[in-house]
Amino acid sequence: xxxxKAGMTLIVKTITRxxxxxxxxxxxxIVLHGHLTPGGGFSGGVIIALSFIHLMLAFGxxxxxxxxxxxxxxxxxSLGAIMFLSIAALGFLGGYFFLNxxxxxxxxFTLFSAGIIPLCNIAISxxxxxxLFAIFVxxxxxxxxxxxx
Amino acid sequence: xxLHLLLLFMIFAALVAVxxxxxxxxxxxxxxxxxxxxxxxxxxxxxxxxxxxxxVEILCLIILIRATIKKDLPxxxxxxxxxxxxxxxxxxxxxxxxxxxxLKELPDFGQPIMKxxxxxxxxxxxxxxxxxxxxxxxxxxxxxxxxxxxTVLFTAVIGVLVVIxxxxxxxxx
Numbered sequence: 577x578x579x580x581k582a583g584m585t586l587i588v589k590t591i592t593r594x595x596x597x598x599x600x601x602x603x604x605x606i607v608l609h610g611h612l613t614p615g616g617g618f619s620g621g622v623i624i625a626l627s628f629i630h631l632m633l634a635f636g637x638x639x640x641x642x643x644x645x646x647x648x649x650x651x652x653x654s655l656g657a658i659m660f661l662s663i664a665a666l667g668f669l670g671g672y673f674f675l676n677x678x679x680x681x682x683x684x685f686t687l688f689s690a691g692i693i694p695l696c697n698i699a700i701s702x703x704x705x706x707x708l709f710a711i712f713v714x715x716x717x718x719x720x721x722x723x724x725x
Numbered sequence: 726x727x728l729h730l731l732l733l734f735m736i737f738a739a740l741v742a743v744x745x746x747x748x749x750x751x752x753x754x755x756x757x758x759x760x761x762x763x764x765x766x767x768x769x770x771x772x773x774x775x776x777x778x779x780x781v782e783i784l785c786l787i788i789l790i791r792a793t794i795k796k797d798l799p800x801x802x803x804x805x806x807x808x809x810x811x812x813x814x815x816x817x818x819x820x821x822x823x824x825x826x827x828l829k830e831l832p833d834f835g836q837p838i839m840k841x842x843x844x845x846x847x848x849x850x851x852x853x854x855x856x857x858x859x860x861x862x863x864x865x866x867x868x869x870x871x872x873x874x875x876t877v878l879f880t881a882v883i884g885v886l887v888v889i890x891x892x893x894x895x896x897x898x
Contacts, residue, residue, distance in 0.1 A: 611855035616863070650886070657879050664872055683854075690855035696864045696871075703875060707882035718889045 583636040592634035599627040603705070610697035611690040617700025624701060625708035637716055646717070649710040656702030663692055663699065728768050735761040748793045756786040 583589060603623030610616035632640035644652075683689055735758050742754035759782030766775035845862055853861040863871050 611857050611860045611864075613857060614859070616857070616860050653879070653882060657875065660872065660875055664868060684850055685856050690853055690861070693853060693855050693860055693864045696868070697860070700871070700875060703879065707878060711882055711885050714886050714889045 583634050583639070588634050592630060596627050596631055596634075599630060600624060603627060603701075607697050607701040608687065608694065611693045612685065612687070617697040618704055620697070621701035621704030622708060624705035625712070628705075628709050629712050632712070632716070637713075641713070644706075644709065646710060646713045649706045649713065652702050652706035653710060656699045656704075656706065659699035660696060660703065663695055728765060731761050731765050731768070735765075749790070752786065752789045752793055755789065756782060759785070 603620050603626075605620075606615040606623060607617060607620030610620060628640055628644055631643065688694075738754050738757040738761065742751045742758065745751050745754065759778065763775045763778040763782065766772075766778055845858065845866060849858045849861045849866075850856060853865045855861040855865070
């Protein structure tokens with residue numbers, strides 16, 4: 577946007593500007609409906625990461641890193657891991673590992689149902705999405721550093 | 726009883742692997758630890774884990790031997806072809822005999838299928854409230870497995886970040 581030279585051509589940039597939000601929304605939808613429809617934390621997290629990678633491919637790394645920097649990707653990934661682990665460990669309060677005792681199952685086929693499964697999906701999606709994006713960023717920055725040398 | 730013997734054997738092999746001078750012998754001692762672990766899984770009635778452990782152990786052993794074999798070579802390669810050939814043929818014969826008896830014991834193709842899955846399909850919706858059965862299995866019935874997978878992924882990401890960052894910093898300076 578600011579730097580006209582970075583990234584791909586105007587066509588790609590325009591299409592990306594139109595589609596990247598939809599891709600992100602689709603990823604979030606897959607994650608949130610993981611307990612109702614096929615999909616879940618892993619696949620939704622990959623789609624969320626792909627939307628940021630899409631942004632980086634089209635606009636260059638500065639724009640994408642301004643949206644989600646490398647440090648924040650690492651922090652989000654660790655946060656997802658800790659969240660998943662703590663959900664699992666909370667089950668010990670009720671008896672055993674991964675026991676769902678603090679959330680009701682709700683009515684099946686509605687969005688707020690199935691107890692801890694949506695929470696686990698969100699944690700996994702944070703982990704997978706941020707982790708994949710962090711790997712991609714690391715590879716991109718690594719290539720840039722060797723080229724400068 | 727066997728389990729305790731195995732655990733003692735594994736501890737002993739791990740101590741050998743740490744303390745021994747020769748690199749190749751150390752790698753082989755690590756392989757012995759892995760073999761003991763897969764036997765322990767077998768004794769604890771987890772054959773699928775035993776198979777996985779065996780495969781992973783063989784792969785790791787091959788990679789480690791490939792990595793260390795250039796470093797120090799106390800090997801004698803000449804004049805042992807007769808011993809090598811005979812031992813290879815003996816191993817193949819043993820393997821074929823044992824696999825002949827083992828394959829006869831296997832159940833028919835697809836025979837005891839859906840023993841566990843039947844319960845999941847019957848009670849999945851009632852017990853977890855999730856209409857996507859796959860989600861209810863990977864996050865509720867088998868949540869522990871998913872935690873392990875997440876740990877593997879986390880370790881992989883951290884490994885990539887650490888390895889690449891280190892090289893980048895040295896090149897950047």
